[in-house]
Amino acid sequence: MLKEGRSQLGPDSSQDAQTISQMGEFRLIDRVTAGRVQSPGTTLGPGDDAAVLAAPDGRVVASTDVLVEGVHFRFDWSSPHQVGRKAVAVNLSDISAMGAVPTGLLVGLACPPETPAERVDELANGLWEEAQQLGIGIIGGDMVSSPSLTISITALGDLQGRDPVTRSGARPGDVVAVAGRLGWAAAGLAVLGRGFRSPVAVVGAHRVPEPPYEAGPRAATGGATSMVDTSDGLLADLGHIAEASGVGVDINSAQLGVPQRLTEVASALGSDARHWVLTGGEDQALVATFPQGTPLPADFRQIGVVAEGSGVTVDGNTYQGPIGWEHWR
Amino acid sequence: MLKEGRSQLGPDSSQDAQTISQMGEFRLIDRVTAGRVQSPGTTLGPGDDAAVLAAPDGRVVASTDVLVEGVHFRFDWSSPHQVGRKAVAVNLSDISAMGAVPTGLLVGLACPPETPAERVDELANGLWEEAQQLGIGIIGGDMVSSPSLTISITALGDLQGRDPVTRSGARPGDVVAVAGRLGWAAAGLAVLGRGFRSPVAVVGAHRVPEPPYEAGPRAATGGATSMVDTSDGLLADLGHIAEASGVGVDINSAQLGVPQRLTEVASALGSDARHWVLTGGEDQALVATFPQGTPLPADFRQIGVVAEGSGVTVDGNTYQGPIGWEHWR
Numbered sequence: 001m002l003k004e005g006r007s008q009l010g011p012d013s014s015q016d017a018q019t020i021s022q023m024g025e026f027r028l029i030d031r032v033t034a035g036r037v038q039s040p041g042t043t044l045g046p047g048d049d050a051a052v053l054a055a056p057d058g059r060v061v062a063s064t065d066v067l068v069e070g071v072h073f074r075f076d077w078s079s080p081h082q083v084g085r086k087a088v089a090v091n092l093s094d095i096s097a098m099g100a101v102p103t104g105l106l107v108g109l110a111c112p113p114e115t116p117a118e119r120v121d122e123l124a125n126g127l128w129e130e131a132q133q134l135g136i137g138i139i140g141g142d143m144v145s146s147p148s149l150t151i152s153i154t155a156l157g158d159l160q161g162r163d164p165v166t167r168s169g170a171r172p173g174d175v176v177a178v179a180g181r182l183g184w185a186a187a188g189l190a191v192l193g194r195g196f197r198s199p200v201a202v203v204g205a206h207r208v209p210e211p212p213y214e215a216g217p218r219a220a221t222g223g224a225t226s227m228v229d230t231s232d233g234l235l236a237d238l239g240h241i242a243e244a245s246g247v248g249v250d251i252n253s254a255q256l257g258v259p260q261r262l263t264e265v266a267s268a269l270g271s272d273a274r275h276w277v278l279t280g281g282e283d284q285a286l287v288a289t290f291p292q293g294t295p296l297p298a299d300f301r302q303i304g305v306v307a308e309g310s311g312v313t314v315d316g317n318t319y320q321g322p323i324g325w326e327h328w329r
Numbered sequence: 330m331l332k333e334g335r336s337q338l339g340p341d342s343s344q345d346a347q348t349i350s351q352m353g354e355f356r357l358i359d360r361v362t363a364g365r366v367q368s369p370g371t372t373l374g375p376g377d378d379a380a381v382l383a384a385p386d387g388r389v390v391a392s393t394d395v396l397v398e399g400v401h402f403r404f405d406w407s408s409p410h411q412v413g414r415k416a417v418a419v420n421l422s423d424i425s426a427m428g429a430v431p432t433g434l435l436v437g438l439a440c441p442p443e444t445p446a447e448r449v450d451e452l453a454n455g456l457w458e459e460a461q462q463l464g465i466g467i468i469g470g471d472m473v474s475s476p477s478l479t480i481s482i483t484a485l486g487d488l489q490g491r492d493p494v495t496r497s498g499a500r501p502g503d504v505v506a507v508a509g510r511l512g513w514a515a516a517g518l519a520v521l522g523r524g525f526r527s528p529v530a531v532v533g534a535h536r537v538p539e540p541p542y543e544a545g546p547r548a549a550t551g552g553a554t555s556m557v558d559t560s561d562g563l564l565a566d567l568g569h570i571a572e573a574s575g576v577g578v579d580i581n582s583a584q585l586g587v588p589q590r591l592t593e594v595a596s597a598l599g600s601d602a603r604h605w606v607l608t609g610g611e612d613q614a615l616v617a618t619f620p621q622g623t624p625l626p627a628d629f630r631q632i633g634v635v636a637e638g639s640g641v642t643v644d645g646n647t648y649q650g651p652i653g654w655e656h657w658r
Contacts, residue, residue, distance in 0.1 A: 043388060044493055047573070049426040049557055050392035050486065052493050055384035059372060062468065063379035064483060066437035068475040097378040108395035108437070108481040139391065142481075146397040152437040152471075152481035154393060157379065164373055164381050228378055244376070 020120060021113035025143055028117065032124035038137040041103055051139035053104045053156060060103075061157035061164065063094035069149040077192045080119045082207040083151070084126020090231060091155040092134060093211035093284035097229040099165040099220025100157035102213075104139040105131055107153050110146030123151075134213060162220045165288070169225040170245035174289040176304035177296050179215035181205065182234055183258070183273065186280025187265050194269060202265055211284035215299045219288045222297035227288040233279040235323040237287060238304075238312045245289075248309030250316060251278070256303045278314065279323050349449060350442035354472055357446065361453035367466040370432055380468035382433045382485060389432075390486035390493065392423035398478040406521045409448045411536040413455020416480045419560060421463060422540035422613035424486035426558040428494040428549025431542075433468040434460055435483040439475035452480075463542060491549045494617070498554040499574035503618040505633035506625050508544035510534065511563055512587070512602065515609025516594050523598060531594055540613035544628045548617045551626035556617040562608040564652040566616060567633075567641045574618075577638030579645060580607070585632045607643065608652045 020028050029046075038045045041054035053060075065087070067073060073083045088105065095102045107127060111120065131137055188206025197203060211229065219227055226245055228237045238249045258273045266273035289306055290296060312319070349357050358375075367374045370383035382389075394416070396402060402412045417434065424431045436456060440449065460466055517535030526532060540558065548556055555574055557566045567578045587602045595602035618635055619625060642648070 044495060048493075048495050049423040050390045050429070050484075050493075052427070052488070053389050053391060055387055055389040058384055058387060060382050060384040060389045060485065061379045062382060062433070062435055062483070062485060064435040064437045064470050064481070066439050066471045066473045066475075066479075066481060068439055068473055070476065071474055094378040098381070100379070104391070106391055106393040106483055108393045108483075110395050110397055110479050110481075141393050142395045144395045144397055145400055146395075146477060146479060147399065148476040148479075150395075150439050150475060150477075150479050150481075152393070152395060152439075152479075154391070154435055154437075154483040155379075156389065156391065159381070164377075164379075166373060166377050 018116060019113065020111065020115050020117050023117050028120060029143055032120065036128060036137060038139065039104065039135055042137060042139050045137065046140050051104070051106070053139055055158060057159045057161055059159055061095055061098050061100040061159060062154060063091055064152065064154045065091045065094070066150060066152045078207045080122035081126035084123040085130040085208045087151045087153055088127050088130035089209045089211055090282070090284060091153045092213060093229040093231070095155050095157035096211060096213045096216030097227050097286055098157065099162050099217055099224065099227065100159045101217055102134050102136050102155055102157045104136050104156045105153060107138050107141035107151065109141065109143045110150040112147060112149065113145055115149065160217070162217070165220045165224045165227040167226055167228055167241045167244035170241050170247050170289040170306045171225060172247055172306055172308045173292050174225055174306040175292055175302050176238070176249055176251070176287065176289055176306060177300040177302050178285050178287050179299040180212040180285030181210070181283045182230065182285050183262050183276035183280045183283065185209060185282040186276040187262050187273070190269055190271055191265065199265060201261060205283065209282055209284040212286055212299050215286050215297065218297040219286065219300065222290065223294045224288040224290055227286060230283055230285040230287055231281055233281040233323060234287065235278050235312050235319055241289065242310060242312055248307045249304060249312045250307055251304040251312065251314045253315050275321065278319060347445060348442065349440065349444050349446050352446050357449060358472055361449065365457060365466060367468065368433065368464055371466060371468050374466065374468050375470070380433070380435070382468055384487060386488045386490060388488055390424055390427050390429040390488060391483060392420055393481065393483045394420045394423070395479060395481045407536045409451035410455035413452040414459040414537045416482055417456050417459035418538045418540055419611070419613060420482045420484040421542060422558040422560070424484050425540060425542045425545030426556050426615055427486065428491050428546055428553070428556065429486035429488045430546055431463050431465050431484055431486045433465050433485045436467050436470035437481035438470065438472045439479040441476060441478065442474055444478065489546070491546070494549050494553045494556040496555055496557055496570045496573035499570050499576050499618040499635045500554060501576055501635055501637045502621050503554055503635035504621055504631050505567070505578055505580070505616065505618055505635060506629040506631050507614050507616050508628040509541040509614030510539070510612045511559065511614050512591050512605035512609045512612070514538060514611040515605040516591050516602070519598055519600055520594065528594060530590060534612065538611055538613040541615055541628050544615050544626065547626040548615065548629065551619065552623045553617040553619055556615060559612055559614045559616055560610055562610040562652060563616065564607050564641050564648055570618065571639060571641055577636045578633060578641045579636055580633040580641065580643045582644050604650065607648060
């Protein structure tokens with residue numbers, strides 16, 4: 001746990017420190033926790049063996065995501081601040097996808113001794129900025145040395161009396177709807193991969209996703225039968241719903257659409273914008289199913305239907321091409 | 330989050346797989362989660378965007394620890410199973426040190442593609458074995474590829490209506506008491522560092538700590554005014570209490586004692602057993618303070634007193650020598 005322990009470093013040398021090895025663990029922890037504002041539900045924040053957080057519902061929702069430098073992000077493509085925001089966003093999106101509201105975060109940061117202290121500062125600022133958008137804080141964590149930079153985040157949330165919206169509740173006849181953007185992060189990644197830095201709209205979508213956080217609880221209240229966030233891509237994540245629910249899902253291309261901006265970017269790169277929309281991950285959109293006839297909650301738009309069967313089709317056909325990302329493959 | 334997602338791997342090839350890159354993320358997750366028994370409080374376990382866990386107290390206690398290969402453990406000194414047990418033990422000990430009981434774990438595992446699948450299996454078995462000693466399970470997590478092997482664990486716990494026992498409640502006149510072993514893990518580390526593999530008693534203490542899990546809630550019920558686990562070593566961790574509480578702490582050498590077995594090991598290595606007892610970390614003993622006259626709960630024994638002032642002394646004197654470990658230093 002983040003411990004603001006007694007420093008054994010002697011006189012203050014932090015002002016001149018350039019790397020975290022020159023600064024030391026306890027002083028670095030002081031530096032990234034000092035002056036931060038915790039949520040009212042945080043009974044006990046960083047500095048003890050564990051944190052204590054309100055769980056008013058009597059249940060706690062919990063999700064962990066790990067992001068690794070060179071695998072999930074690159075500091076030549078994203079600033080430490082952007083990496084921090086994204087690390088929090090992908091995790092809070094998981095809480096939202098259960099129909100819960102986030103209540104707190106724990107952050108495990110493993111980084112090499114030669115990491116500039118300023119990089120950790122900026123990363124921490126990014127973590128906090130995204131968290132505070134939702135009125136929550138980093139209630140605890142751990143900082144350790146490591147050969148590679150790894151950010152491990154656990155997000156906690158509260159269901160406010162609602163049932164969790166799982167992946168397994170979709171039923172034939174349900175409507176499939178999405179809130180948030182699809183394909184923008186993939187377009188941004190393609191642009192960066194070609195060595196470009198613009199258009200800013202798509203590059204920014206890769207760097208910092210904009211999950212429709214409030215749409216998750218709204219979907220739960222509005223009767224969603226199943227929900228996921230699109231971390232792996234629309235087809236892959238709908239595949240998770242199809243498998244868990246024992247149903248088939250068909251996407252309607254005309255309803256789905258392809259944003260004009262993505263078409264332009266794809267045209268410039270010789271890529272396929274529709275492929276980005278169907279398979280691009282990391283936009284952290286929310287995809288949910290609703291019983292037919294249910295008014296869709298704000299921000300959701302229909303893109304398909306649930307049917308008997310299995311798997312995910314597009315306009316009734318199996319999608320040709322790779323549809324998701326898998327680690328170590 | 331651990332997602333038992335649709336596999337895109339085609340026909341089953343797991344039987345012959347040797348490395349996790351040959352196996353793939355989804356199949357590996359299936360393999361380490363299949364057949365595991367969750368606690369009754371686990372409303373929703375691995376396989377969705379987030380887990381849902383009972384928090385009957387209306388508050389949740391949460392702690393994160395990160396362990397890195399080559400920094401916190403070495404596979405030539407400890408088996409993957411032992412590393413798994415230790416990773417869970419150091420984390421659950423933090424929950425106990427708040428006076429809470431553990432309710433669930435989330436595990437973020439980052440490892441290189443060439444990691445043998447068998448190693449991950451054994452690690453997972455170790456994680457589960459230690460967790461199930463306390464009747465809890467791994468309710469979620471994440472598995473990603475990484476240049477180095479990192480285990481990030483978040484433990485959740487329940488206070489059962491008690492106040493959390495923090496580091497800041499020690500008052501002059503309180504008695505300082507310890508439950509659990511001190512110096513054994515440090516002795517084991519010294520033995521391994523010299524290239525030996527025995528005595529098993531101390532080497533085993535380094536490999537898998539035996540935290541007195543039940544002593545934490547017992548201390549809370551018994552009136553403890555402050556508590557920590559000895560992850561950094563007795564003097565360093567008591568230093569955290571002294572600073573947070575604004576008091577001084579004096580250790581009584583005669584009460585503290587030095588186990589005969591550690592004296593023997595130290596003698597063989599030309600080391601100082603008392604130094605191990607005072608400064609050795611990773612035994613995950615619990616050190617707590619109690620108002621004078623309070624009957625000490627089972628397993629606790631007095632080792633000192635709280636006084637006006639600051640810092641930690643031994644028989645009234647400042648301890649000479651390094652007293653703790655700090656990352657990147």
